[in-house]
Structures are given as structure tokens and as C-alpha cells.
Amino acid sequence: MGSMHWSRSRGRAMLPYGLGIAAVLAMPPLLNFIPGIAPGYILYLVSLALIYAIVAIGLGILVGHTGQISLGHAGLFAIGAYTSALLTFRLGLPFVVGLLFAGALTAAIGFLLGLPALRLSGPYLAVATLGFGLAIPQLIVWQGSWTGGSSGLHQLPPASLPLGAFTIVFRTDQDFYYLAAAVLIGLTVFARNVVTSHTGRAFVTIRDSEIAARAMGVDLVRYKTSAFALSALYAGIAGSLYAHLLHGISPEDFTVLLSVDFLTMIVLGGLGSVGGALAGALLLTLLQNALTRLPVVHDFKNLYVVVLGVILILTIAFLPRGLAGVVRSLRSRLPAAPERNGASRTDQIVELGEGSGAR
Amino acid sequence: MDLPWGQLLINGLALGSLYALTAFGIVLIYKTTQVITFAQGETAMFSTFVAFTFLTVLQFPFAVAFVLTLAFAGLFGAFIERVVLRNISTTTVLNPVIVTIGLSLILLGGAGWIWGYEIRTFPAPVEGPPFRFATVVVSQLNAVIFFVTLVLMALLFVFFRFTATGIAMRAVAENRTAAQLLGISIGRMNALGWGVGTAMGAVTGMLIAPLNYLDPTMMGDVALKAFAAGVLGGLTSLPGAVVGGLLLGVIDSVVGFEVPELRNTIAFALIVLVLVVRPGGLLGKHETKKV
Numbered sequence: 001m002g003s004m005h006w007s008r009s010r011g012r013a014m015l016p017y018g019l020g021i022a023a024v025l026a027m028p029p030l031l032n033f034i035p036g037i038a039p040g041y042i043l044y045l046v047s048l049a050l051i052y053a054i055v056a057i058g059l060g061i062l063v064g065h066t067g068q069i070s071l072g073h074a075g076l077f078a079i080g081a082y083t084s085a086l087l088t089f090r091l092g093l094p095f096v097v098g099l100l101f102a103g104a105l106t107a108a109i110g111f112l113l114g115l116p117a118l119r120l121s122g123p124y125l126a127v128a129t130l131g132f133g134l135a136i137p138q139l140i141v142w143q144g145s146w147t148g149g150s151s152g153l154h155q156l157p158p159a160s161l162p163l164g165a166f167t168i169v170f171r172t173d174q175d176f177y178y179l180a181a182a183v184l185i186g187l188t189v190f191a192r193n194v195v196t197s198h199t200g201r202a203f204v205t206i207r208d209s210e211i212a213a214r215a216m217g218v219d220l221v222r223y224k225t226s227a228f229a230l231s232a233l234y235a236g237i238a239g240s241l242y243a244h245l246l247h248g249i250s251p252e253d254f255t256v257l258l259s260v261d262f263l264t265m266i267v268l269g270g271l272g273s274v275g276g277a278l279a280g281a282l283l284l285t286l287l288q289n290a291l292t293r294l295p296v297v298h299d300f301k302n303l304y305v306v307v308l309g310v311i312l313i314l315t316i317a318f319l320p321r322g323l324a325g326v327v328r329s330l331r332s333r334l335p336a337a338p339e340r341n342g343a344s345r346t347d348q349i350v351e352l353g354e355g356s357g358a359r
Numbered sequence: 360m361d362l363p364w365g366q367l368l369i370n371g372l373a374l375g376s377l378y379a380l381t382a383f384g385i386v387l388i389y390k391t392t393q394v395i396t397f398a399q400g401e402t403a404m405f406s407t408f409v410a411f412t413f414l415t416v417l418q419f420p421f422a423v424a425f426v427l428t429l430a431f432a433g434l435f436g437a438f439i440e441r442v443v444l445r446n447i448s449t450t451t452v453l454n455p456v457i458v459t460i461g462l463s464l465i466l467l468g469g470a471g472w473i474w475g476y477e478i479r480t481f482p483a484p485v486e487g488p489p490f491r492f493a494t495v496v497v498s499q500l501n502a503v504i505f506f507v508t509l510v511l512m513a514l515l516f517v518f519f520r521f522t523a524t525g526i527a528m529r530a531v532a533e534n535r536t537a538a539q540l541l542g543i544s545i546g547r548m549n550a551l552g553w554g555v556g557t558a559m560g561a562v563t564g565m566l567i568a569p570l571n572y573l574d575p576t577m578m579g580d581v582a583l584k585a586f587a588a589g590v591l592g593g594l595t596s597l598p599g600a601v602v603g604g605l606l607l608g609v610i611d612s613v614v615g616f617e618v619p620e621l622r623n624t625i626a627f628a629l630i631v632l633v634l635v636v637r638p639g640g641l642l643g644k645h646e647t648k649k650v
Contacts, residue, residue, distance in 0.1 A: 069453060116631055119638045122452040123395035127590045128634060131627025134583070142620045260460060267457055302476075306468035312461030316454050317447050 016275070017189070024181045028174050043173040045289055046282075047245055050180040051238045053281035056265040057191050057274055058234020063263070064271035065195055066227040067207025068117055069126045072133030073262045076113075076232045078254035080106045080239020082140060085153045085249055090146065095159045095244060102240035103233050110232020114225035133259050137251035152250025159244040170244075180241055184278075187234060191274045194230065203227055204272075257305075261288075264308055268315050270322025279323050284311075365495040367612045373501040375608020376508040377570075380563040381578075381585030382592065382600040383515075384556035389594050390532040391552030394444060394455040400582020401466035402439070402557045404575060406432040407481070407564030408474050411573055414482055421484050425565065429558045436557025437550040444553075445546065470575040481568030504566050511562065512601065519597075528552060583623075584611065587630050593643015602641060 027046070031039035059073050083105050084098035116128050140147045147153070159170040159179055170176045194200050202223045205213040214220060243249050261284065269280025291304050319325060385399045409431050413424035443462065447454050489498040519525040530538040531548045539545055567581055584607055592603025607626060615622045633641065 063453070067451075067453075069456065116635050119635055123389075123456070123594060124590055124634055124638065124640075126395075126397075126456060127587055128627075128631050130583070131587065131623070131631060135624040135627055138621060138624045142624075260464070263457065263460070271453070302468045302471045304468075305464045306472070309461040309464030309466075309468065312464070313443065313447075313458050316458050316461075317443075320448060320454070 017185075021185065024178075024185070028177065040173040043177040044245070045286070047173065047177045047180045048242075049282045049285035050177075050184045051241045051245065052262070052265065052285050053278045054184055054187055054238035054241070055235045055262050056269070056277040056281040057188060058231040058238075059262050060266045060269070060271065060274060060277035061191060061195065061203065061234075062227050062231035064266055064273065064277070065200060065207060066203040066224065068114075068224065068227060069122070070113075070129040070228075070231070071126050071256070071259050071263070072113070072129035072131070072136075073231075073235050074254040074256065074258035075133040075136035076106050076110060076235035077239040077242070077258070077262075078136050078140065078249075078251070079109055080236030081243040081249045081254075082147060082153075082239075083236070084240035085156050085243040086146070088157050088244075089153055089155075094162065095157065096161060098244075099159075099237060099240040103237040106236025106239065107229045107233035110235075111225050111229040113232070114228030117224055117228060118221060130256065130259075133254075133256055137254050140251045148250070150251055152248060152252075153243075154248035156243055156247045156249075158247070159241070176245055180245070183237065183241060187237070188274060188278060191234075195274060199223070199226065260308065264312055266322075268311055268322055270319075270324030273322070273324035275327075276322050276324030283323075284308075363494065365493070367616055368609060369495055369497055369501070371609030371612030372605055373504050373608070374612055375588075375605035376504050377563055377567055377581060377604075378585045378588040378608050379601045379604025380508055380511065380559055380566075381581060382589035382604045383511075383597065384559040384563070385586060385589045386592075386594055386597055386600040387559065388552050388556040389589075390597070391528050392440065392444070392549045393535075394459065395452075395594065396556070397456060397459040397586070398439075398463040398466065399556070399560050399585065400578035401463040401470075402432070402435065403560030403564035403582070404578040405466050405470055406435065406557070406561035407568050407573060407577070408470055408575075410561070410565050411474075411479070411481060411568070421482070425484075428561050428565065432558040432561035433554040436553035436555070439557070440550045440553035445549070467575050474575070476574060479573040481565075481573040483569040484565075500566075500570060504570075507562065507566060511559065515597070524551065580623075584626065587627060590640055591630050591633055593640025595639065596642040599640055599642030606641075 028039065028043060031037065031042055055073060055077055059070060062068050062070055080102040083102040084095075087093045087098040087101055088095055113129065113132060117125055120128055141150045144150070159176060161168045161170075161179075168175075170179045195203070202213065202218045205216065205218055206220065206223055206227075210220060213223075242253075246253075265280035265284050266277045267280070268284065269276030269278065287307070288304055291307065294303075315322060321328070381399060381403065384403075385396055388394060388396050388399070406428055410424050410428040413419045413427055414421065417424075419427070439462065443458060444455065447458055483500055485499045485503050487499050489496045490502060491497075517525075519529055527538070527543045528548050528551065530541065530543055531545060531552075535545060538548075563581070563585075564578065568577060571577060585604065588603035588607045589600050590603070591607060592599025592601070607630075610629060611622060611626055614625045618625070
């Protein structure tokens with residue numbers, strides 16, 4: 001025991017982060033050595049994947065940990081994107097203000113969306129959130145005089161960060177990639193901390209049994225609305241980054257299919273796993289892009305939709321715990337590492353177990 | 360405000376009948392199998408394409424194509440239950456939701472693959488001048504829609520009230536364990552529920568396609584509204600699906616006339632409002648989990 005034990009297990013737990021950060025930093029220079037690709041485009045694509053990963057992690061906290069379904073995350077994502085775009089484009093405010101305000105406003109709306117969730121569960125909640133996701137693009141088109149209507153907002157200013165006397169402007173794809181990666185790493189660490197904290201355990205208790213949660217003194221009103229607000233915060237921040245990555249947005253970007261994409265990401269990655277959400281988002285975004293490049297494909301939308309459906313069904317049928325579950329079972333076959341016991345207990349609590357009723 | 364109320368009401372009821380029929384399939388499947396299907400619109404669309412093939416490629420008369428399509432849809436629904444849904448774990452409500460979403464995506468893409476994305480016109484079952492009552496006009500197609508809806512409702516009422524199979528299905532919906540103890544095969548009832556539900560969807564598809572058009576996305580909006588209608592009426596109640604569908608159709612028709620941009624928004628805002636007041640829907644019972 002003692003501090004030696006602590007630091008070893010701690011070091012082990014930090015290892016994925018170290019590897020992740022190293023990979024993030026090393027990727028842009030390494031891309032230059034691969035012949036036949038455009039590094040700028042790859043970095044743009046990876047940035048997009050990182051942004052989707054932020055949404056997926058947020059959605060994972062709501063669906064995987066708290067057991068509340070949402071088919072309307074594209075709507076929250078849209079609110080974040082439009083808030084940031086309108087503040088920077090119409091009012092000329094700095095990007096940072098747009099980003100923070102997008103996160104705050106989306107979280108507030110997520111909180112409001114959580115209120116009906118106090119009364120609704122399962123399919124009823126799915127319909128309510130689906131309706132929300134449908135309504136947002138319609139409202140954006142309806143308020144066309146300042147949102148740009150169905151043609152959207154274009155030529156948004158690049159992302160920037162004031163540092164004392166200087167201002168960093170993220171002009172190139174590589175700059176933006178570092179920004180998106182930094183935000184994602186920050187939010188991943190935050191999500192890991194939330195789900196292993198007292199709040200995260202309250203979320204899991206609500207998922208497994210609301211009655212048991214209440215009996216143990218978990219305040220349902222507080223924790224359900226917090227889960228929605230937290231999840232929305234992630235979607236809002238990601239939306240802001242999305243608007244400034246593409247420099248333009250339109251209501252068509254935020255369809256119900258995008259909400260289904262987000263859901264597929266976390267299902268594929270494994271419900272109840274932050275790392276799984278991250279992996280699912282990266283995989284699915286890159287897969288979507290790879291499919292557009294297949295020479296045999298005439299109608300891209302078509303194939304992607306089918307592949308998405310097949311992934312959803314096969315994952316539920318054969319890997320109900322997603323990629324995270326596969327990794328976990330591989331790891332458990334390795335020679336046991338005794339100092340990991342402390343860390344794995346959280347995994348066991350958080351994992352979506354048999355017989356747990358996510359409603 | 361001078362709205363043509365009579366006309367809007369008739370149009371709304373016709374639209375609502377279609378929502379009700381689709382919602383009826385969803386509720387039927389939910390009641391018998393405890394699975395809420397997000398694929399109802401897509402199975403209906405797929406069946407309608409099959410009907411279209413019978414009508415145009417094979418040149419069958421409408422009645423023959425109609426019956427064959429119903430048979431196809433029934434088998435198709437049972438097939439989905441047997442091959443896909445029976446093999447997934449239902450320990451969480453999330454699993455079937457995700458699987459049926461996946462199913463709807465596959466059918467959507469598959470139909471696009473087989474039949475293409477161009478918009479086609481579907482032959483109407485009836486043609487001729489509309490009926491007129493004072494200022495209200497009822498097209499022959501709308502009259503058929505009302506007629507088919509009423510006949511199907513009556514048939515299903517008789518089926519669930521008087522036939523042994525219908526009573527067995529209700530027993531499964533009421534209490535699965537008790538039904539099983541009485542010798543009712545849950546698996547067979549599940550397959551039957553899916554079959555009947557999907558066949559109802561096929562009827563809806565064949566009525567909507569001549570009204571609008573035929574393409575893989577034709578059911579998107581209707582299925583969504585039907586879903587909302589089912590929830591509005593209460594997913595546990597078959598009459599609720601009808602009430603919810605008709606109500607939503609009328610709301611849709613009036614709102615669509617006044618502010619077409621906000622049709623879906625207002626419809627869903629109303630539903631969320633209803634659900635917050637009555638979480639089990641208008642006629643459904645709110646299921647409270649027992650410890």
C-alpha cells in the first residue's frame with residue numbers, strides 16, 4: 001500500500017491521456033510524410049470528428065449514464081452553432097464570447113428540455129426530444145430575417161483566442177485542429193471526472209432504478225435536469241466550434257439524421273463509456289467520409305444510411321456494450337493487474353449492466 | 360379571422376385518418392410486443408413500393424395488388440420480428456428503439472437502392488369528380504380514406520373482441536407471464552402483432568402514395584406525426600391512437616393553413632404539453648414501475 005501503490009495505479013490511469021495527447025500533437029507533422037494525401041483536408045476531417053466526439057460524450061452522459069434517451073441532440077447542436085455564429089457575425093463579438101455564450105444558452109435550454117423528462121420516460125421522452133430536434137431547424141427558417149433563413153449564415157469570422165496583448169487567430173486547418181483537440185481533451189477529462197464523482201453515481205442510480213435512487217436520497221429533479229443541461233452544454237460548445245470550422249451553417253446541417261448519427265456513435269462506442277463515445281465518433285465520421293470515396297458508390301447518402309442501420313443493429317445484437325465492452329473484456333483476459341482493482345470498480349458501476357432498466 | 364373551417368376539418372380528418380392508421384400499427388406492435396417501433400413508416404413505404412411493382416411492372420388490377428401487398432407486409436413484419444427483434448436483448452428499453460431506428464435506416468437506403476430516388480406518381484384506387492356538400496369538397500380519394508379507416512377499425516374491433524387469436528393477443532398485452540401460463544405462445548403472438556401492424560402500415564402507404572407521391576422519404580413526415588399521434592392518444596390504447604391521429608390531423612390542417620412554416624413545431628409543442636399534463640397520453644394509462 002502507501003504512496004507507491006497510489007502513484008502506480010494513478011500512472012496507469014493517466015496512461016491513455018498521455019498517449020492521446022502525444023497522438024494529437026504528433027499527427028499534423030506525421031501527415032506530411034504520407035504521400036498522396038492533403039494534410040489540410042485530413043486535419044479538417046479530424047477536427048469535424050473531434051467536434052462530433054464532444055457532442056457524443058455529452059450525449060453519452062445523458063443516454064449511457066443517466067438512461068434518458070434523446071433524439072434531439074442535433075437541435076441542441078444547432079442552437080450552439082447559431083448562437084455563436086450570430087454573436088460573432090451579427091454583433092462582431094469575439095469568438096470566445098460566442099463559444100461560452102453558446103455553451104451557456106444551450107445548457108439553459110437543455111435544462112428546460114429536462115423538465116418534461118421528469119414526467120416522461122422511454123418512448124414518450126424519445127418523441128418529445130425528437131419533436132424538439134425537428135422544431136429547431138423550422139424555427140430557424142421561420143426567423144429568417146436574422147438567422148439567414150434556409151440559406152443560413154456564411155463567411156463567419158475564424159476562431160480566435162485573446163491572450164493578454166496578443167490574439168491567436170485559428171486560420172488554418174491545423175490551427176483549428178489544435179483548438180478542437182484542446183477543447184475535446186478538456187471536456188473529456190471533465191466528463192471522466194463527472195461520471196466518477198458523486199454526481200455521476202447519482203446519474204447511474206437514476207438509470208438503473210429511479211425508485212431506488214429516490215429511496216437513497218437522490219434528488220431526481222436536480223440530477224435529471226443537470227444531466228440534460230450538462231449534455232446540452234457539450235452539444236452547444238461543439239456547435240460553436242462547428243460553425244467556425246465550416247465558416248458557415250444552414251438549417252439543413254441539423255437534421256434528425258444527425259441526431260441518429262450521434263446516437264449511433266455512442267451505441268457503437270459503448271453506452272456508459274466516455275472513451276467509447278470518443279472512439280465511436282471518430283470511427284463513424286471517418287467511415288462516413290471513407291464511404292464517399294468508394295468508387296462503386298453512386299448514391300452516397302444511400303449507402304451511408306444503410307451502413308448506419310447495419311451498425312446499429314449488429315452492435316446491439318452482438319456487442320451490446322459496444323467497442324468499450326470489447327476492450328474491457330480483452331483487458332480482463334490479460335494477466336490480472338492487482339492495482340487496477342480500484343479503477344475498475346467504477347467501470348463496473350458505470351457499465352450498462354444486464355437487468356438494468358434504462359427508461 | 361375567416362378560415363374555411365368546414366373544409367379544414369374534413370381535410371384534417373382525412374389526414375388524421377392516415378396518422379391514425381399508422382399510429383394504430385405502432386400501438387398494436389407496442390401493446391403485443393412491448394417494442395416501440397421507429398420503423399413503421401419505412402416498412403409501410405417499402406410495402407407501398409412492392410404494391411407499386413405489382414401494379415406497374417406486373418400490371419395487376421388494384422384489388423389484387425392490394426391483397427398481395429397486405430400478404431407481403433404481414434409476412435415481412437413477422438419476418439422482422441422473428442429474425443431481428445427476437446434475437447436482441449430487451450433488458451433496456453433503449454435496445455429495441457435503437458434496433459428499429461437501424462431497421463428504418465436500412466429500409467430507407469434499401470428502397471432507394473432498389474427503386475431509386477425519383478418521385479413517382481402512384482395510381483389512385485378511385486378517380487372521378489369530388490363530392491360537394493355546400494362549401495365543403497370531399498375528394499373521392501378522401502372518401503376512400505375515410506371508408507378504409509372505418510372498415511379497418513371495425514375489422515380490428517371484431518378481431519380483438521371476438522376471435523380466439525385476438526383475445527390471446529390482448530392477453531399477452533395484459534400480462535405476458537399469465538398468458539404464457541395459459542398456453543399462449545408469446546413468440547407467435549409477437550410475430551402476429553408485427554405482421555398485423557406492418558400490414559396496417561402497408562394500407563396507409565397505399566393510401567398516402569396516391570395523395571402525395573411515391574419515393575423512399577414519403578412516409579417520413581407521416582410516420583413522425585403518427586408516432587406523435589400514438590403518444591398523444593396513449594401508446595397503450597388502440598382507441599387512443601385513433602383519437603390522437605384525428606386530433607393531430609385537424610391541428611395540422613388548421614396550423615398548416617395559418618402558419619405553414621411551423622406545422623411540425625406547433626404540433627409537437629402541443630404534444631409535449633399534453634404529455635406533461637398526462638404522461639400516459641390522452642387515453643393511455645400511465646405505467647408506474649413497481650418495485
